Amino acid sequence: MxxxxxxxxxxxxxxxxxxxxxLEVGKLYQVVPDAAADAQGYIRIIDESGDDYGYSKDRFFPIDIPIALQEALAG
Structure with missing residues (x-):
């Protein structure tokens, strides 16, 4: 980075x-910031298709990942 x-x-x-x-239960997904989706109760994530789509927030549990791990995951 x-x-x-x-x-x-x-x-x-x-x-x-x-x-x-x-979507796979238990899988970690990257969130794409989207204020409009957030305001309507949705979260935009990069799903199994490799594209970003909006899903209901109740399908996900947000987590914080340290920058060093983010860099390692990015390859």
Whole structure:
């Protein structure tokens, strides 16, 4: 990553009813900041398709990950 370390946000899927092809329960997903989605009760994540989509917030548990681990996950 560059010298301006940007905090990324992550969430763990806790419910995938109706979205079993797109979401895996227990899997860590990167959150894409989206104020409009947040205001309507949604969270935008990069799902199994590799694209970002909005899902109901109740499907996820947000977690904080240290920058060093974020860098390691980014490869």
């Amino acid at each position: 560059n010298s301006e370390k940007e905090q990324r946000h992550f969430a763990v899927c806790i419910k995938n009813d109706g979205y079993s092809a797109s």
